[in-house]
Amino acid sequence: MYLREDALTDPLDTWLASAFTPHRIEQTLTALADAQPLNLSPAPATAAQTIINDAKLERYRAALDAGAARQSSPGGSLKPRPNAPAPKQSLTRTRATAHAG
Secondary structure, eight states, rough: OOOHHHHHHHHHHHHHHHHSTTTTTTHHHHHHHHHHOOSSSSOOHHHHHHHHHHHHHHHHHHHHTEEEEOOTTTOOOEEEEOOOOHHHHHHHHHHHHHHHH
16 A cells, blocks of 8 residues: 555644644643543553563673673573683672782
């Protein structure tokens, strides 16, 4: 199906111009606001899934910071990389200990 752009945009532009004229703007904005759903919050399942996903991401970041690499194992578990640098926390403690002594 083909629709010429001017066949749609010209009437739409004309309608928008008339809908937002100074004497109709309040009516137009009220109609737009009334057309919006009342409950804009995410569904509880969606919010719960977001929390779960955020927690997983934090665990993955912590594991990667500790020198883990994603392995292509069936479980997709994180395993230490050979020759991986020491975790940042250990380096920080080692430096702090070295400065303390």
